[in-house]
Amino acid sequence: xxKRTVIVTGAARGIGAAIAYKFAAxxxxxxxxxxxxxxxxxxxxxxxxxxxxxxxxxxxADVSKADECKAMVDAVVEKFGGVWALINNAGITRDGLLMxxxxxxxxxxxxxxxxxxxxxTKAVTPIMMKAREGRxxxxxxVVGINGNAGQTNYAASKAAIIGFxxxxxxxxxxxxxxxxxxAPGYIETDMTAALSEAARKAMTDVIALRRAGTPQDIAxxxxxxxxxxxxYISGQVLTVDGCMSM
Ligand code: NAP
Numbered sequence: 611x612x613k614r615t616v617i618v619t620g621a622a623r624g625i626g627a628a629i630a631y632k633f634a635a636x637x638x639x640x641x642x643x644x645x646x647x648x649x650x651x652x653x654x655x656x657x658x659x660x661x662x663x664x665x666x667x668x669x670x671a672d673v674s675k676a677d678e679c680k681a682m683v684d685a686v687v688e689k690f691g692g693v694w695a696l697i698n699n700a701g702i703t704r705d706g707l708l709m710x711x712x713x714x715x716x717x718x719x720x721x722x723x724x725x726x727x728x729x730x731t732k733a734v735t736p737i738m739m740k741a742r743e744g745r746x747x748x749x750x751x752v753v754g755i756n757g758n759a760g761q762t763n764y765a766a767s768k769a770a771i772i773g774f775x776x777x778x779x780x781x782x783x784x785x786x787x788x789x790x791x792x793a794p795g796y797i798e799t800d801m802t803a804a805l806s807e808a809a810r811k812a813m814t815d816v817i818a819l820r821r822a823g824t825p826q827d828i829a830x831x832x833x834x835x836x837x838x839x840x841x842y843i844s845g846q847v848l849t850v851d852g853c854m855s856m
Pocket of ligand 1: 625
């Protein structure tokens with residue numbers, strides 16, 4: 611493997627697209643995972659390809675499905691020869707008060723946010739263990755740390771990612787693999803676009819830096835955790851929220 615390869619899940623838009631672009635600009639090979647075929651994903655591929663001197667390619671998979679994760683990782687290894695870092699970014703919300711939350715609504719968020727991390731991590735760890743190096747970076751949320759009314763399913767999935775990551779860091783440390791979480795606060799993407807103006811104002815009012823975060827703010831943190839500079843950091847949760855939830 612001449613260049614290090616990074617897999618970014620759910621990279622079609624929002625934070626994932628910014629992470630894919632950041633790694634491409636830094637010269638990594640980038641495996642851009644997407645679920646839904648559309649023009650935007652091809653535009654992102656072009657943008658990433660012209661950003662750096664690594665190679666970028668699209669890989670379609672629904673990461674809530676174990677067989678699709680395994681097939682995608684096999685295809686990435688066949689194309690690029692290995693995997694240096696996995697960025698578990700794909701995520702969904704299906705908010706609602708617990709009283710009205712169906713079991714299907716709960717399960718779909720656990721499958722989409724947590725089991726996807728399990729499936730993808732399981733698929734890449736044999737490759738990283740053999741190479742005796744690697745980085746696993748998973749997107750949690752400040753909601754997984756502090757909770758949020760109307761998001762019991764989402765909060766449970768994001769809190770579980772933290773426990774998963776801390777255990778993984780202990781399991782894989784002796785093989786030279788680090789595992790960390792990023793916990794974003796309020797970041798402007800499609801996921802938060804549905805919030806009312808009042809809800810956004812209420813959030814920015816309690817952010818010390820007085821602005822919403824951008825997908826680039828999260829991409830910068832992911833790039834740091836995947837870099838050599840972060841080689842002695844493992845089992846940690848890096849909160850990137852403009853000092854909202856301290
Ligand atoms: P977003 O704009 O809604 O984008 C989510 C992306 O994930 C979409 O491209 C979506 O693909 C993809 N995805 C979802 N489920 C998938 C699956 N099963 N397989 C493959 N791709 C899948 O969300 P975002 O705001 O960028 O959030 C990215 C991550 O950061 C999530 O894990 C989220 O929970 C976390 N986060 C976000 C915020 C925030 O304020 N935005 C705060 C804290 C944490 P489709 O286009 O096919 O739907």
